[in-house]
Structure formats: structure tokens, C-alpha cells
Amino acid sequence: MVTPKTQDLPPPGGYQKIPFMRVPAKTLFNGFQIIGAYIGITTFAVYIYHLTNKQIQREEVEMRSARLALMPMLIAERDREFLKQVRKNRDEEARLMKNIPGWVVGTYYGEPIYKTKPVDHFDDNSLSWDDLCVHSDYRTQMIRQNFHLWN
């Protein structure tokens, strides 16, 4: 039995077409429109940013204003506490060093800190925090010093 040989041929009606043509995306906007939209949106955003910035600045000024309004009262209170502590320190030093011959309170054996300032010179810049705490113990000083970190 011999089967007749059949030739390999295209299907009836021919092969499908090969889609080689470019399919471009649908153009919604042209270049000028896109650039125009960019400029428009950016301008609007800058305007909103400006408004927000102004508001934030205003709020900062308000907070600062409140702080400054309270400042005299707080400074007055602080000054009184400060002077109390200075007096306490001076008395404590006198008590502590009373057996040391030649010791003059507030100086190093009579040698003053400033030679050109008057004897009665005193301002709050000349006494540092460490000086203020010199007779307290280290732990107390550190608790007070780091108090703000616990807020």
C-alpha cells in the first residue's frame, strides 16, 4: 500500500498577515500642552507653598512672642534664685575654708580673678553653671543639668 505524498502548503485562504506596522500610542496632549500644564501646576504649587510658609512663619513668630512676653517674669524669678544661691555658696565657702590660713573668700589666697574690674563687679556672665553648683554633689548637679532631656 502506497500513501500518496502530499506537499506542505499554506492553509486555505493563505497565512495571517505579519503585523509589522508601528502602533503608536494615542496622543492625548501635544508638547506645548504638556509644558504649559507643567508650568501651570508648578506655579500653583509655588503659590500654595508660599501661603503655607507664611502661615508657618506666622505661627513661629506667635510662639516666640509668647515666650518673650513671659521672659521678664521668668528672668526676675531666676535672678532671685541665683542671688540666693550665690549667697549660700559664699557662706558655705567661708565655713569650709575657715581653718585655712590666708584664705580669702571668693579669691585664691587673696588673688582676685579680675585685676581691672572694680571689687564690687558682678554680673551673671561671670559665674558659670559649674561655679553655681560647686558645693552641691555631682549627682544633684547632673539631675538638674539634664532635667530638660526628660521633657
Add this chain to the structure above:
Amino acid sequence: MKQFFNKRLDSKNAREKFLEKEMATFQHELPTEEELTVPEVNLSSASLRAGAFHMGKYCEHQNNEFMLCRQELQDPRKCLAEGRAVTACALEFFRKVKKSCYAEFTQYTNCLDKSSGDLHFKHCRNTQNVLDKCMLDNLGIERPEYGYFCRAKIHHTDRPAPAPRPKKVYEDATPGLPDDYPRPPAKFGSRLHYMM
């Protein structure tokens, strides 16, 4: 110089150096404890902030007087009376508030305290308006505009201004030329010829 330096280094250990900076001697006039003890404003941060604007307006004269004194004299001992006036005024203000606007004030304080960590005003505008209205109606204090206390102000005071610091005269300063010494133009022009 070297000997002097060595002597100083030898004679002082760290503790003594530390003590050396302490400065109040018995020649300093320090106020007594009784002079410094006055009733203080015993309020929380939130309450102080809540009343800050109205208090600043109410006590403006005392505050300015104290700050001017403090700025001019740079000495805490010389501005104690002004400071006492400031604290007394603040106390008086808060007592008045307690008498007439207690509920509104407490509400605003509560809002400030619980709305943010830094007691910001921006979260509490409604309660603030309520308090402002009460302050205006009962105490007659209008809330100043937001930047009022940041502005520089001119304050008229009866306290005489301190004398300006005298100019220092050094004995060993190099003597200058007399004022009428001839000043001919520079021989070769200015070094900065392109500027002058």
C-alpha cells in the same frame, strides 16, 4: 615667664583651679534672703503660656522697665525692685483671671497642654477665641496681634541711664602723629587703584 607658669601649674591642682573661678567675696553687696523671698507665680507651663499674651499686655510697663534695667546695668542685684514689680504684676493678673475667667482659662490651658508637646497655639484657636472674648469683656484686655512682643519698643523711664563706658587709656600706647602733621598725597598712588 616659664618659671611663673611652672609655679602656677605646680601650686594648683584641678580642684583649686575650679574654686578659683568662684567669685562672690565679702566685698560684694549681696541682697539678703528676706529681700529675695517674694510670692512667686506658682503656675504650670501650660497656664503661663495660656496667659502669656494678655499678661504681657497687662504688665507691659513693668516688664519693659525691668528688661531695660537688666539690659542697661547687666547686674541682677540692681534690678531687684523692678523684678519684684514684674512678679507682683503677674500674680495680680493671674488672680484677676482666676476671679473672672477661670473656666475659660482652664479650658484653654487644658487644650494647650493636651494638644501638642510644645504647647503650640495653632491647635487651640476655638478655646483661645472663647478666652479672648472673656478677657475683653471682663478685664478689658485685648489680645495683642501675634508678633506684638517680638517688636522693638521705646520705653520711657524715670531711672537715669548709666554713664557710657569710658574709653580706655593705655599708658604705654604708641604715640601717634599730631593731627596737624602734613599729609601729602601718596607718592605712588593707591594700592587699590581700581577702587579709589
